[in-house]
Amino acid sequence: MTAPIDLSFCVVNTNQRELLLRGLDAIAREREALGDAVATEVILLDNASQDGSADAAAAHPTVDELIRLERREGVSANVNAVVARSRAPLCLLLNEDAELQPGATRALLDALDADPRAGAAAAALLRPEGWQQPSAWRFPSVWTALAGALFLHRLTTVQSKGAATRRVDWAQSCTMLVRREAVEEAGWWDPDFFVYSDEVDVQKRMAQHGWHTLYVPSARSVHHEQLSTDSVPERRIVELSRNRDKYLRKHHGAGVAWLVRWLTAFPYAVRTVAALVLPGHDPRRYATHVRATLRPGRGEGIREAAEAFNRRLDAGG
Template sequence: MSGDVVVVTVTYSPGPHLDRFLASLGHATERRVTVIIADNGSTDGTPEEAAERYPNVRLMYMGANLGYGSAVNRAVAAYLADPELAAAGDPDFFVVANPDVVWGPRSIDDLLAAAPRWPDAGAFGPLIRDPDGSVYPSARHQPSLVRGGMHAVVGPFWKSNPWTAAYRQERLEPSERPVGWLSGSCLLLRRQAFDAVAGFDERYFMYMEDVDLGDRLASAGWLNVYVPSAEVLHDKGHSTGRDPARNLAAHHTSTYTFLADRHSGWRQAPLRWTIRAALAARVRLVVGSSRRRLAKGRTR
């Protein structure tokens, strides 16, 4: 492994998160870092400010809000097409991360150090902490029909259900190991593997694109490896808090796309109808509850 570490991040009016992201990168690696900001239509001026303040930042305008996976794909393609960037960057790996990540000491170096131990791994993910210091269950099983479906349908109402616990692997002690998929909020990706599966599936505007990527990497013979010696903090404030109802609806749309893809035969049509109906009912319940809470908060 040689060359600069190339870090791709996707912005959509990220506010102060982006500066914390960039300022903390110096703690994450001893190697030089080139940051590519794939901007999906920010209006707050922070990507432009970052490009002026940090000489290692390249700002690329997507021209519209393309969603996370599409913006990453285009930024990676543009980086590889740029002779200067392609020559300076690591030929084997690059990092994809949300702009509301704060990097822990040696977090990128620890991910890179794991790569020789797992030559068949296409993706590596760190231990992710929530702002309160708790560990976010970012290394999970693939959502099988029963496990994933029950988690999606009953998870918001029955927090301790066994399907969610199994899916999230939240009762396991953190250890370096292969998993079903890794959170897309921070990934070290092997370029050969990413190219082999044609990157992120651009049908996913937001949510489930990382689940889908992990599944397709595994189907192509690559591993997804959890590396808890690397730690980052994920503030989750970049987009999820702006319109919870819209985001919940988008999550369910992506969940249906993922499950329907994997149960696409004509004999499984009744199963797909059942999944769609169950998710639609959950959307109505959860979104309705979210909007009532927001309305109640505005009237106080």
């Protein structure tokens, strides 16, 4: 008989071999620290990487199961696939660019153990330079968009504050422990969200079923975010904007989504003008946000990039 598993480390990777290996080393240290008190497994899904990531993961001693995809899929589909393979009631979701800091797993486990209606517990996210980045917010709405238009979002919308564990509306899933029962009740990740707003949507549905999310500042994880360092990452901006709009239409209706577009575009327009004279700011990036926010149905995003990748595979390229 197979021994029961208490916790599954669930990792999704796309072409980030070096960061992935750092993250796997951190998982290995966390497993060692937990010891025999917590039975764990590590499941890694490689999203059709072409940089040797899958082979490197297969050779890493902490990986128990490797899922190799031949075609590139979206984040929601990947998360559903890796969580479905888990044998544990708790799954620690990790991006390939997340590096757990010592004791983070234990802190997340303790937070969920102390709060039986918490469906998820998220770590505080640190930049590689050491400073903490915002990682938990109120659910998107007209009011949060208005706060952003008035440049009050850091005061009223950001919830990743303080040194104590607290309830939040939603948190970034880069390093997030989820309770399988809550995810199943909410209905898993929605594949219509290829990437971005996927974790907002699932946490919103969890909340509708009586679950909530915890922000756990004693659990810390370095978020390298290597993929967001382009000067004008247009595909990411397009994907971010279209899925923010999709979330609002899904949960609040087309009228609210339309109003939020304009409220969200306004501060980006102000930043575009300011960036023309302020050193170190790129007006093109802000202008791209304005266009993508007002016309979320236009432009090519990450979904289209993945589809083009798959077509090249089909053609033998």
